[in-house]
Amino acid sequence: MKRLSVIFLVLLMLAVPISALGKTTITWWINPWRIAPPGFPTDQAPTEEDFPKWAAEEFMRLHPDIEVKYVVVGNTEYSQKMAAAIATGTQPDIFKGPVWDTRWVEAGLLEPIDDYLTEEDLADFYELALDAGYVDGKHYIWPWNLGTNGMGTSMLLYTPDFEKAGIDWRKIVEEGWTMEEFVEIAKKLTWDSDGDGKIDHYAISFGAQDTHNLMNFIYAHGAKLINEDESKVIFNSPEAVAGLQFLLDLVEVHGVAPSGVEAMGVYDVIGNFHSHRTSIGFGGPYEIGRITRYVKSGQLPEAFYPVIAPFPHLEGQKGASYASASGFVVFKQKDDAKREAVMEFAKFLTNRENTALLESLIYLTARKSVNEILFQNDEYLNEQAQTFARIMDETGMEFFGSQSFPWSEISKFFTSAMQGAFGKTKTAQEALNGFVTEANRALSYY
Amino acid sequence: MIYLEQIPVKPIKHKTTLNDVWRGRSGYLFILPHFALFAIFFLVPVGWGMYLSMFKYNVFSQTFIWFDNYKRILSDWLFLKSLRNTFVYTFGVVPLWLGKALLVTVLIYPFRKGIRTFFKAAFYLPHVTSTVIISMIWLWVFNPNFGLLNYFMTVLGMEPVVWLGRSLTAMPSLIVMQVIMGGGSTIVLLSAAMASIPEYYFEAATLEGAGSWAIFRKITVPLLKPTILYALVMGTIANFQTFSNIYIMTSGGPEFSTTTIAYLIYETAFKNYNLGLASAMSMVMFGILVVLGIVQFKWLGSNVEY
Numbered sequence: 001m002k003r004l005s006v007i008f009l010v011l012l013m014l015a016v017p018i019s020a021l022g023k024t025t026i027t028w029w030i031n032p033w034r035i036a037p038p039g040f041p042t043d044q045a046p047t048e049e050d051f052p053k054w055a056a057e058e059f060m061r062l063h064p065d066i067e068v069k070y071v072v073v074g075n076t077e078y079s080q081k082m083a084a085a086i087a088t089g090t091q092p093d094i095f096k097g098p099v100w101d102t103r104w105v106e107a108g109l110l111e112p113i114d115d116y117l118t119e120e121d122l123a124d125f126y127e128l129a130l131d132a133g134y135v136d137g138k139h140y141i142w143p144w145n146l147g148t149n150g151m152g153t154s155m156l157l158y159t160p161d162f163e164k165a166g167i168d169w170r171k172i173v174e175e176g177w178t179m180e181e182f183v184e185i186a187k188k189l190t191w192d193s194d195g196d197g198k199i200d201h202y203a204i205s206f207g208a209q210d211t212h213n214l215m216n217f218i219y220a221h222g223a224k225l226i227n228e229d230e231s232k233v234i235f236n237s238p239e240a241v242a243g244l245q246f247l248l249d250l251v252e253v254h255g256v257a258p259s260g261v262e263a264m265g266v267y268d269v270i271g272n273f274h275s276h277r278t279s280i281g282f283g284g285p286y287e288i289g290r291i292t293r294y295v296k297s298g299q300l301p302e303a304f305y306p307v308i309a310p311f312p313h314l315e316g317q318k319g320a321s322y323a324s325a326s327g328f329v330v331f332k333q334k335d336d337a338k339r340e341a342v343m344e345f346a347k348f349l350t351n352r353e354n355t356a357l358l359e360s361l362i363y364l365t366a367r368k369s370v371n372e373i374l375f376q377n378d379e380y381l382n383e384q385a386q387t388f389a390r391i392m393d394e395t396g397m398e399f400f401g402s403q404s405f406p407w408s409e410i411s412k413f414f415t416s417a418m419q420g421a422f423g424k425t426k427t428a429q430e431a432l433n434g435f436v437t438e439a440n441r442a443l444s445y446y
Numbered sequence: 447m448i449y450l451e452q453i454p455v456k457p458i459k460h461k462t463t464l465n466d467v468w469r470g471r472s473g474y475l476f477i478l479p480h481f482a483l484f485a486i487f488f489l490v491p492v493g494w495g496m497y498l499s500m501f502k503y504n505v506f507s508q509t510f511i512w513f514d515n516y517k518r519i520l521s522d523w524l525f526l527k528s529l530r531n532t533f534v535y536t537f538g539v540v541p542l543w544l545g546k547a548l549l550v551t552v553l554i555y556p557f558r559k560g561i562r563t564f565f566k567a568a569f570y571l572p573h574v575t576s577t578v579i580i581s582m583i584w585l586w587v588f589n590p591n592f593g594l595l596n597y598f599m600t601v602l603g604m605e606p607v608v609w610l611g612r613s614l615t616a617m618p619s620l621i622v623m624q625v626i627m628g629g630g631s632t633i634v635l636l637s638a639a640m641a642s643i644p645e646y647y648f649e650a651a652t653l654e655g656a657g658s659w660a661i662f663r664k665i666t667v668p669l670l671k672p673t674i675l676y677a678l679v680m681g682t683i684a685n686f687q688t689f690s691n692i693y694i695m696t697s698g699g700p701e702f703s704t705t706t707i708a709y710l711i712y713e714t715a716f717k718n719y720n721l722g723l724a725s726a727m728s729m730v731m732f733g734i735l736v737v738l739g740i741v742q743f744k745w746l747g748s749n750v751e752y
Contacts, residue, residue, distance in 0.1 A: 263611025
């Protein structure tokens, strides 16, 4: 009996690896996307594991000869994890992170996807989404989402405050607002709530580490980050200085934004808007989804429904909005069969049905055909998504140069410049001069 | 007449041979597991780091450039500033934190065991709490608009301060936080060391008329010196490599006033993928720590009674 048990155990131990033999294993890294998979309870907030778990299992069900191993990689840790993985040759087969690096293409680490994109795909994906992965004449990204969380793209207006101050927010949403109008409206939205003689409610707030939203105001003043051939940073032009000075004045002269900008980041700004300390927040549909998600997870006591509006613009000029798209990249495969399997998985993730799952996160997708049917049962969200898409379409631009421009090498100098300007250790001109000097020095080493 | 102790004695130098190794094989076998782990997780990475530091190594391409990375960092104002910041942080935190630990140890020593244990546990608690959680709490304490510290400042009629947003206050704020939260393990170590000092030393000193300060200076501190030295060296090394609180609370800002070497290494290696340059920075940090360790042992360890 004892011998039989031992034989049974050994056979069992052998059975597992034998059953795995012949299966193609795909490793998939994805940053946290709290997407509700099909059939997910509506009264619960999805976790970052729910979507990748469902997608992996569903794909394995459709392709029993393929095993998908997913890893959720945090937004802040992915870069070191990927650096270590590339250095040791253990990178995943397919990856979706907050950003990707065109140096992966230059180093021959990625598979071009052109042979796998159909004519139908090319017609259906937004050009902006395809361009996001276009390097040296080839496409490297399977487009998935359009726009990011909307930081630097659009603003969120808390309409009850606007109505309380007698401001027509619908006009702002439809027609936009000039910088002068913005200042006047912001003054009306700044008040003392508890009557102690001190301002405790502001129109808006900023964070020195909240790059996208600050840059929008500077771009709207006509500034350019880099020259035509992307060899020099030129963000200290008179237009750039005027843009930064406008922001500084909102805090120091008009008093419509709280001080302490130099110590704040994007989550402080979001927190101020969520707690109604400010009437204007930042972001797109995703940020509306964040409100619902925070209510479900108990981080916010009650839901509210802001509207999406464009950033202000100079009189007679077009405003600016950060337009971007992202998707999945496939790392180089030695084995042809495995390459086919990974591409099949990428197609599965970015097909119409699965791309449409981004709706639960209130994200716009990279497919035109899917966006047409999003939020059809929710008039409010449908309206916000349409406004967001219109803003990007009319004023969308790339904030950080082309895919090959090394913004990550110089971003810290921009943050430092903002800290210096808002901390009043430097003037707007000095801060931007410092940024340009350091950025160009870093570029010369690059 | 020559006394035996007056004859100079030269230590017998004995060259270790393979035979000696063979004779002591059981001893070597005992230290082998530890040495293997030490070699794999310390010697090899340090050696590999030295090797990498001579490359322009950015995970995509590797070019051997001799000592160019060292030349670059030693002429880079940001590296020199981060070096200065690291020294300010370390030499700001370590003496205060060690002083606090020593003071707390002496103050709780006269209490009975239960009370002593309670205080030791209370001070040790932050040591077992995640740095991330502690940093998040302190971010709220230092928040310029609704932080606890500024609330008290306003109650006292003072102007609120942007603690982590100003170059002048950011580093001192981090130092204060570390001093308040740190020192738990040192208090436990010092308490254990203090308990081993024979009680009659204190009794004799008291009978001789020595006051508390004299007892502290002449008995307590000298007899705690080995433990203090250990805490000093370990504290210097740990604080010199500080990273997580900087990463969470200031990201090295404002205007790089809290960028430490460890944080700069992280940024260079994992944000910019420049592993060669980051390795050169690590080697400089390693060298400084070795020198600091030697200086501390030479300077403070000269009259330590073990």
